[in-house]
Amino acid sequence: AQSVSQHNHHVILSEAASLELGCNYSYGGTVNLFWYVQYPGQHLQLLLKYFSGDPLVKGIKGFEAEFIKSKFSFNLRKPSVQWSDTAEYFCAVIRNSGNTPLVFGKGTRLSVIA
Amino acid sequence: GAGVSQSPSNKVTEKGKDVELRCDPISGHTALYWYRQSLGQGLEFLIYFQGNSAPDKSGLPSDRFSAERTGGSVSTLTIQRTQQEDSAVYLCASSSSGGYNSPLHFGNGTRLTVT
Numbered sequence: 001a002q003s004v005s006q007h008n009h010h011v012i013l014s015e016a017a018s019l020e021l022g023c024n025y026s027y028g029g030t031v032n033l034f035w036y037v038q039y040p041g042q043h044l045q046l047l048l049k050y051f052s053g054d055p056l057v058k059g060i061k062g063f064e065a066e067f068i069k070s071k072f073s074f075n076l077r078k079p080s081v082q083w084s085d086t087a088e089y090f091c092a093v094i095r096n097s098g099n100t101p102l103v104f105g106k107g108t109r110l111s112v113i114a
Numbered sequence: 115g116a117g118v119s120q121s122p123s124n125k126v127t128e129k130g131k132d133v134e135l136r137c138d139p140i141s142g143h144t145a146l147y148w149y150r151q152s153l154g155q156g157l158e159f160l161i162y163f164q165g166n167s168a169p170d171k172s173g174l175p176s177d178r179f180s181a182e183r184t185g186g187s188v189s190t191l192t193i194q195r196t197q198q199e200d201s202a203v204y205l206c207a208s209s210s211s212g213g214y215n216s217p218l219h220f221g222n223g224t225r226l227t228v229t
Contacts, residue, residue, distance in 0.1 A: 006156075032215060043117075044157075044205070046217035090157060101147065101170055102218065106156030 002027035004093050006105035013081050013112050021076040021108050023065075023091030030096035033074040035065055036104070039087045047089070050074065051096075061085070086112045116140065118221035120206050126227045127196055135191040135224045139208030147209075147218065148181055148191050152202035160204075163189065196228045 003026045013019060025031060035047040048059025055067040065076045074091060091105040119138040127133050139146050148160040159173035163183045174180070178196075183189040193200055203225050207218040 009154075034217070036218075043222050044207075044218075044220040049217065051215060092157075099164055099167060099170070101159050101162040101173070103159055104149070104157035106154070 002031070002093050002095060002100075002103055004091050004103055004105035006089075006091055006108050008108045009106075010109045010111070013110070015083055015112055015114055016080045017112075019076070019078040019081050019085070019110070021089055021091075021110070023074045023076065023105060024072050025074070025091075025093040026072065027093065027095060028072075032094050032096055033065075033067060034092040034094075034102070035059065035063070035074075035076050036090045036092060037087050038090070038107075044090065047076075081110070081112050083112045083114055086110060118206055118208050118219050120204075120221035120224050122224055123222065124225045124227075126229060129198060129228055130195055132192065132194045133196055133226065135193075135204050135206075135226070137189045137191070137206030137208075137221060139187065139189070139206070140219055141187075143208035143210050143219070144186070145209040145211060146183055146189050147207045148189070149205045149207065150202045151205055151223065155202075157205070160191070193226075196226075198228045201226055201228045 005024045007022045033050040036044045037047045038044045050057045050067045058064045088107045090107045094102040121136045144165045146163040150158045161181045162170040178194045181191045203223040205223045207220045210216045
């Protein structure tokens with residue numbers, strides 16, 4: 001079964017700092033990739049997704065992620081974070097073949113301080 | 115429109131008791147997932163229903179856990195003989211496909227506390 005690794009458990013940044021959250025997955029076949037976000041007190045929601053095509057995908061609120069197949073990575077980036085980006089971020093992977101479940105990483109908690 | 119609804123929102127139970135958690139997915143969504151979210155463990159996959167296919171139960175942590183989905187809609191997750199380590203937030207999500215090429219829509223979860 002595929003697995004997802006998020007290497008940063010908790011990231012603390014000042015406003016306007018740049019963000020990069022790592023995500024690696026283990027499956028060698030074709031996958032669809034996602035980042036979900038959970039703001040404090042809210043339910044999980046989709047931030048961005050990659051299915052095919054341009055490996056640099058843009059999501060909501062200025063976030064982007066780059067799929068690097070050779071590194072099995074799908075890192076999330078934002079050039080300048082805001083206090084409102086404080087949340088927990090989850091990377092998720094699903095195989096692009098077969099009836100298999102969507103698997104999430106353990107999440108990275110981002111705290112943005114003024 | 116109506117989202118994924120979970121009940122109860124909070125459940126406190128004594129160790130050894132059985133609990134049932136309910137999920138009402140978005141109407142028309144064929145895929146339904148249960149996940150468990152606990153501190154430091156992220157989102158742990160439990161079980162996945164897709165249409166009329168046999169559910170993928172590979173994530174259930176023990177035989178005390180079971181789930182069913184009646185009529186392709188409402189799902190119930192049952193935990194028998196609860197243990198303290200079962201304490202977590204149990205999240206349900208639904209999707210118009212399997213989450214393969216459409217996003218999952220999550221409920222607000224049921225916070226289970228086993229005392």
